[in-house]
Amino acid sequence: MDKLILYMQYPFVRYALIVGTLIALCSSLLGVTLVLKRFSFIGDGLSHVAFGAIAIASIFSIEGKMVLVLPITIISAILLLRTGQNTRVKGDAAIAMISVGALAFGYLLMNLFGTSANLTGDVCSTLFGSTSILTLTQSEVWICVVLSILVVVLFILFYNKLFAVTFDENFAKAIGTNVNGYNLLIATVIAIIIVLSMNLVGSLLISALIIFPALSAMRLFGSFKKVTVFSAFISVVCALTGIFISILAGTPVGSTIVATQVAAFAVCCLVGSVMGGIRT
Amino acid sequence: MALITVKNLAIGYDSQAILAGLSFEVNPGDYLCIIGENGSGKSTLMKTLLGLSSPLDGEIVPGDGLKKNEIGYLPQQTFIQRDFPVSVREIVISGCQSKMGFHPFYSSKQRKEAEKNMEKMGITDLADRCYRELSGGQQQRVLLARALCAAEKVLLLDEPVSGLDPDVTAEMYELIKSLNDEGLAIIMISHDIFAAMKYSDHILHIGDELFYGTKENYLIYAKEDLSKWIN
Ligand SMILES: Nc1ncnc2c1ncn2[C@@H]1O[C@H](COP(=O)(O)OP(=O)(O)O)[C@@H](O)[C@H]1O
Numbered sequence A: 001m002d003k004l005i006l007y008m009q010y011p012f013v014r015y016a017l018i019v020g021t022l023i024a025l026c027s028s029l030l031g032v033t034l035v036l037k038r039f040s041f042i043g044d045g046l047s048h049v050a051f052g053a054i055a056i057a058s059i060f061s062i063e064g065k066m067v068l069v070l071p072i073t074i075i076s077a078i079l080l081l082r083t084g085q086n087t088r089v090k091g092d093a094a095i096a097m098i099s100v101g102a103l104a105f106g107y108l109l110m111n112l113f114g115t116s117a118n119l120t121g122d123v124c125s126t127l128f129g130s131t132s133i134l135t136l137t138q139s140e141v142w143i144c145v146v147l148s149i150l151v152v153v154l155f156i157l158f159y160n161k162l163f164a165v166t167f168d169e170n171f172a173k174a175i176g177t178n179v180n181g182y183n184l185l186i187a188t189v190i191a192i193i194i195v196l197s198m199n200l201v202g203s204l205l206i207s208a209l210i211i212f213p214a215l216s217a218m219r220l221f222g223s224f225k226k227v228t229v230f231s232a233f234i235s236v237v238c239a240l241t242g243i244f245i246s247i248l249a250g251t252p253v254g255s256t257i258v259a260t261q262v263a264a265f266a267v268c269c270l271v272g273s274v275m276g277g278i279r280t
Numbered sequence B: 001m002a003l004i005t006v007k008n009l010a011i012g013y014d015s016q017a018i019l020a021g022l023s024f025e026v027n028p029g030d031y032l033c034i035i036g037e038n039g040s041g042k043s044t045l046m047k048t049l050l051g052l053s054s055p056l057d058g059e060i061v062p063g064d065g066l067k068k069n070e071i072g073y074l075p076q077q078t079f080i081q082r083d084f085p086v087s088v089r090e091i092v093i094s095g096c097q098s099k100m101g102f103h104p105f106y107s108s109k110q111r112k113e114a115e116k117n118m119e120k121m122g123i124t125d126l127a128d129r130c131y132r133e134l135s136g137g138q139q140q141r142v143l144l145a146r147a148l149c150a151a152e153k154v155l156l157l158d159e160p161v162s163g164l165d166p167d168v169t170a171e172m173y174e175l176i177k178s179l180n181d182e183g184l185a186i187i188m189i190s191h192d193i194f195a196a197m198k199y200s201d202h203i204l205h206i207g208d209e210l211f212y213g214t215k216e217n218y219l220i221y222a223k224e225d226l227s228k229w230i231n
């Protein structure tokens, strides 16, 4: 406990906690939609694209990687959604191509043009997040705060429409809802969330951050609203727990958080099957 | 003036026509039954009317100030994932989604509307239950209540009684009729020629031969077929 209080005095620990909470909150919000719309594959593909974009940004040593990474990821999200809407198989193949391509290309670029002495370390921390959350600068924290607020506000404003489009797209379209517009919004927000979460868990573990809280909550509750609220709650709790454990035990932040999520999922499964679900 | 006027419409998928030369109209308060064999294109016609499928030729003209958000729809099959966590109330009120305009939340009027429609369908006591735990008949009522929330002027129903047992079927037809009596125009796809004859006032028969007209004229037109069916 003393150790914790001591740590809390360091600004980078406080930053990590703020950023961790916000990112956990945002990433869980669209989890239900992603899981139920079978969009989880997009999350995976996008994180690889973001990895490629970061590689490019670091080669040209662009100040504030976000300026490059965010637009590239958003555009890819929209493109992936478009292809995914056509035929399922073609969409899947396109995603596999783009995501693996971006991954390979990014690594190649880093190898060829990388200036850093510790290349493996760089790649590793981009992929797994490792310690990067503890080295956040103040401006990165601010960007994160602004983007998180944007995501939460958008989510609340469009909650009912997002539900409608997630639940039954055809019905929504039939009665005059602008389904394509909302799908575009979902893609954009997913892209923002992914870029944000790269800071916390790295690109390979992002899907876990997005999907696990939703899956856990779905074990326990039977209404969309309750699942959404509970997955936000469990996501934040797991992120904070994970960050504390990683500080105290010196483990990598990203994988510790994901491990906590997996444990929470197991607990939810157990509780869900024992109680038959709290339902409603 | 007609709510919907269909002129020389051709429907199908990927420019492969299933049916062509369809013309009919739906007036306020009409009860139109669409009948025809399996695979004759009934559902496709309904999807085309709703804009879910594009017409290959001809036109669909909305009239009488009919707006897209005044149409209710009960699909033939609603593919809902088995594990989708959603309560009955959440589904029913989503029928009001197109009336929200730029408001982010449902108004208290819309909430009342949802409660009223749940009552009509006799599912008020299921409001907080999870949709996936309901029986087929209960699920159908939930989706009909949702359609009612959306239906201001027209209600399109694609085989609303499929999968329901006979008692519930009769009840469902009576319910739909009572909605029609309240002034809602109904377009219903049905397999059940007897129900079509009993409840509707206009018939659209699609297949190799097309027929559109009042129920009385259809009786004359299809006398032989009908007597075959009855025997
Ligand atoms: N999405 C689709 N793509 C291509 N063909 C389709 C599609 N849906 C239905 N069809 C075909 O269109 C025809 C009409 O189908 P449908 O409108 O569902 O008939 P009905 O509702 O009268 O039983 C069928 O031959 C069916 O195979």
Ligand SMILES: [Mg+2]
Residues within 6 Å of the ligand: B042, B043, B044, B076, B158
């Ligand atoms: Mg059909």
